[in-house]
Amino acid sequence: MRVVIAEDLALLRDGLIRLLTTHGFEVLEAVDNGPMLLAALLKHRPDVAVIDVRLPPTHTDEGLRVALEARRRVKGLPVLILSQYVEQLYARELLSDRSGGIGYLLKDRVGDVEQFVESVRSVAAGGTALDSEVVSQLLTRRDDRLAALTPREREVLAMMAEGLSNQAIAGKLVVTDKAIGKHTSNIFAKLGLPPDDDLNRRVMAVLAYLES
Amino acid sequence: MRLFTNAATGVAALVLLLALPFARRRVLAAARRLAGSDPGDLRLVAWLFVHGVTGPAALLGVVVMLSALGVIWTLRTAETSMAVTLTLSLSMLAIVSLAAGFGHLATRAQARLADLLLHPDTRVRELADAQAAELRRIERDLHDGAQARLISIRMTLGLARSAPDPRGLIEEAWESAGQALTDLRDLVRNIHPPVLADRGLVGALQAAALLCPVPVRLDLDLEGRPEAPVESALYFAATEALSNVAKHSGASSAWVRLTYADGVLRLTVGDDGRGGADPAAGTGLRGIARRLSAFEGTLTVHSPPGGPSELIMELPCALSSPKISLSSGTG
Known part of the structure; x- marks a missing residue:
């Protein structure tokens, strides 16, 4: 590289x-x-x-x-x-x-x-x-554009922002990859991100997070 | 009314001044009580003189102006034509407003003069004290924070050198080094936030607004940059104000406005919270006022119970021309 x-x-x-x-x-x-x-x-x-x-x-x-x-x-x-x-x-x-x-x-x-x-x-x-410091600063905000997300989904979104893959997130939260896959599709759906390639949707989700 | 008190204390000042050659010590003690301050004997005597002359003179000026009304009143009874009555009424009105304006200006000028004579030393001293305390805090933070951690890292690595299995010790040193960096970063942020150096007041206020838990509306209009110490004072005043909004106001939205006109930089921080902020009660608001006063700036607080609240910070200063944008040439 x-x-x-x-x-x-x-x-x-x-x-x-x-x-x-x-x-x-x-x-x-x-x-x-x-x-x-x-x-x-x-x-x-x-x-x-x-x-x-x-x-x-x-x-x-x-x-x-x-x-x-x-x-x-x-x-x-x-x-x-x-x-x-x-x-x-x-x-x-x-x-x-x-x-x-x-x-x-x-x-x-x-x-x-x-x-x-x-x-x-x-x-x-x-x-x-x-x-993670940028991400944790976001957690202190009282904005409710992300209110639709469950606490777990927010946690997953925060880790996505840090650049972790589904597999890495699953490892950290001690759950299966499949469970994380379900969380991420819920996050994309709740943020209104249309089906697209997964990487791009991840970036968009992070951006929505930043702009909340 | 201020005009009358000033006139009364002015007469008292004159009496004290006349009595000065006969009972110096007792007169000076009385003068200190009258002034409510001890700026040193020379300044005290100068104040007695200035206050003794200007205090009664201001009231006298207003009385003279108002007595002109009496003359006009007499004229009015002698003449009855409509036009004349109108002219005379208008001039009476003009005289009344002139007298009111003069009285107001005179009392303000007196207050400013008295402040210059009685308080300049204390202001400088307060500022120097605050600076010295700040330096002591930085020294202590470095001593107990980063410095102590570096010592412990060196000790740990010293042990690791001769340990049969140094991995645990290296891990410990690695952790400590990370913590030392965090300590230093926090310290630097409190001395001079890097974003202020990078982007000036406008950028730094944008960054601060993003960190406020309450959504902040920004209206920042500033061409050019004030001097670095002014930027710094206003930035810290604004962050203090925003942290008050987040902690105490219960507001659901806040706003920050920055404008520059007639050589005065004006920063307003407002919120739709419960109001009732009292400048005399909190150390936060006093701290803001102190920071600003170092640059002849002022803080005005509008915060009726039930809100909304607005803090208006005004600071006279000059702006440098707008920064030339980064050249993208190679070199």
């Missing part, structure tokens, strides 16, 4: 290169600033890009802005944004083009190597991987 990395701190950049290479990724280019990132993304069109949100020259949310710009030019280009903090606002912006292939994780999660690599792969495949 071909990947582009953007991270301005050399220590972390080298760590990411090492981590992804040992897990079978081919690192096409690793850059340390926004403009070079945009050029690299347009040139290589990688299977997935792993991007630090804060990059030179502005040292603000340059990585996010470049990712959005690149996705305007290359529809659905899979990007996984890493950050020292997460904002729901940014998660919404990333998903607003409704084309999936979005990851948004705290940098801490890189330490959980197996799960992190799994997230990178799921984003490359067009799925979503939102940090």
